[in-house]
Amino acid sequence: MPVRHPYATTWSRRCRPVPGPAPAWSVSPSAGGGTRPAQDGRPYFYAEGVPGTVLQDEVAVTNPGSRPLTVRLRGADADNTGTGALSLRARSTDTGAWITFARREVKIPARTRAEVPFTVTVPADATPGDHPGAVVASANGRDSGVSVHLRVSGPTLSALTVERVRVAGGRISYDLVNRGNTVLTPRLAVRADGVLGRALDRRPRTLPVELLPGRRVTLSEPWKNAPALDSVRVRLTVTAGGGARDEATATKRFVPWAAVAGTCAVTLAAGGAAFWFVRRRRHATGGHAGNGENGKNSESSENGANSGNHGSQEIQGSWS
Numbered sequence: 001m002p003v004r005h006p007y008a009t010t011w012s013r014r015c016r017p018v019p020g021p022a023p024a025w026s027v028s029p030s031a032g033g034g035t036r037p038a039q040d041g042r043p044y045f046y047a048e049g050v051p052g053t054v055l056q057d058e059v060a061v062t063n064p065g066s067r068p069l070t071v072r073l074r075g076a077d078a079d080n081t082g083t084g085a086l087s088l089r090a091r092s093t094d095t096g097a098w099i100t101f102a103r104r105e106v107k108i109p110a111r112t113r114a115e116v117p118f119t120v121t122v123p124a125d126a127t128p129g130d131h132p133g134a135v136v137a138s139a140n141g142r143d144s145g146v147s148v149h150l151r152v153s154g155p156t157l158s159a160l161t162v163e164r165v166r167v168a169g170g171r172i173s174y175d176l177v178n179r180g181n182t183v184l185t186p187r188l189a190v191r192a193d194g195v196l197g198r199a200l201d202r203r204p205r206t207l208p209v210e211l212l213p214g215r216r217v218t219l220s221e222p223w224k225n226a227p228a229l230d231s232v233r234v235r236l237t238v239t240a241g242g243g244a245r246d247e248a249t250a251t252k253r254f255v256p257w258a259a260v261a262g263t264c265a266v267t268l269a270a271g272g273a274a275f276w277f278v279r280r281r282r283h284a285t286g287g288h289a290g291n292g293e294n295g296k297n298s299e300s301s302e303n304g305a306n307s308g309n310h311g312s313q314e315i316q317g318s319w320s
Contacts, residue, residue, distance in 0.1 A: 025069055025108075027137040027144050030058035030115050045135065045148040047120050055120040059101075059135050059146070063108040070107050071139040073116060075099030078132035078147065084176075084209035084217040088134055088145065095133025095150050098122060120150060128154025129181025132212050156182050158242025160211065165236055165250035173220040174236055174248065178211045184240040186211060190221055194232035204239065211240075228256045 029042040047055040063069040075096035077089040089096070101118040108114045118135070131152060136145035159180040166173050178184055186207045192200035200223065209217060231253045239245045 025061065025063050025065065025071070025137075025139060025144075027059060027061050027071075027135070027146060029146060030060045044146055047148065048151045048153065049122055050153045051122055051126045052124040053122045055122065055150075056117065057120070058115045058117050059137075060113055060115045061106060061108055061137055062113040064111060066110050068107055068109050069139055070105065071114075071137050072105050073101045073118075074104070074136050074138070075101075075118075075148075076134045076136050076145065078134055078212060080209075080212050080215040080217050082218055084207075084211070084219060086210060088136065092133075095120070095131045095148055098150075099133070099135065099148070120148070122150075122152055126152045127181060128152050129156050130183045130213055132183060156180070156242070158182050158184060158240060158244040160184055160186060160238060160240055160244045161246045162236050162238045162248040165234060165248045167223070167226075167234055167250060167252040170223055170226060171220045172223055172234060172236070173218065175216055175218050176207075176209070176211060176238065177216045178213050180242070180244065181213045182242060183213065184211045184242075184244060185209070186244075187239045188221075189237040190234070191237075192223075192232045192234045194227060194230035196227065196230050199227050199230060199232050200234070204237070227254050230254050 029045050031041055045057055045059075047057065049055050059073065061069075061071050061073075075092055075098070077092045077094045077096040079087050079089045081087050098121050099118055100121065101116055103116055106114055106116055129152060131150040133148040133150060134145040135148060136143055138144075157180040159178075161177045161179055163175045163177060164173075172190065176186055186209060187204045188202075188207055189204040190200060190202040192198070202221075207219065209219070211217060231251070233249055233251050235247060235249045237245070237247045
């Protein structure tokens with residue numbers, strides 16, 4: 001049996017509403033075609049060759065309905081969405097543009113299976129590595145496709161980076177970028193060390209993402225039990241087949257702002273009450289103290305005046 005490729009995906013989507021039940025037609029690789037034929041069926045197309053090669057295969061379309069079915073065939077480039085899911089590009093510039101069908105429109109009688117040959121012409125200047133694509137069939141308002149794994153012979157490089165790590169809202173977000181020319185299945189390990197000790201330790205696990213060459217995706221990890229008060233350093237380690245590995249870190253300070261705000265409010269209230277109490281106490285005792293001081297001052301003034309008079313009399317008497 002053939003080994004299932006990581007992005008051996010079958011696409012199927014409804015383009016527009018169709019009145020009545022749609023025929024349950026299907027599309028699949030023919031059993032004996034391609035560079036890796038299998039008598040029990042293939043889950044995807046596989047093709048490999050050097051630049052300038054013309055590769056051949058066949059796609060099978062089955063119409064189990066009671067009416068004839070007209071199917072249109074086209075090639076498409078595979079892509080990653082921003083969150084890592086596999087999708088198809090609306091406009092093909094790579095593998096999808098290199099696929100040519102013997103017939104682009106096929107009319108299939110009822111309860112019949114039709115096999116349509118097609119070729120993949122690898123340009124002479126094609127870069128080595130994986131070129132993911134798909135064969136797409138359209139009929140009765142529905143698209144259904146089978147992935148094409150095309151590898152252009154030559155040096156391969158497995159490389160990826162993890163970037164833009166940030167912690168917010170109970171999640172750890174980050175970007176993964178495939179810097180090589182092969183499809184990667186990343187593995188992620190997460191660790192967070194704080195002032196108060198180890199805050200998080202997750203062993204490596206395989207991410208549910210097939211990262212295509214040259215693509216960037218944004219992913220996140222939940223962190224429900226993050227510390228309430230600590231300063232932590234979060235470290236993300238990603239690995240993939242072929243020796244790809246990278247690390248990135250981010251720092252985060254956890255402060256219980258609600259508790260801090262409540263404490264500050266209580267402190268301010270207590271300080272205000274103490275200030276009001278002291279000021280009121282001083283105001284209550286200030287009047288009596290002032291009268292006593294004024295009386296003493298008046299008495300001192302009178303004594304001073306009398307002493308002055310006696311002094312001047314004595315002086316006058318001594319000169320006479």
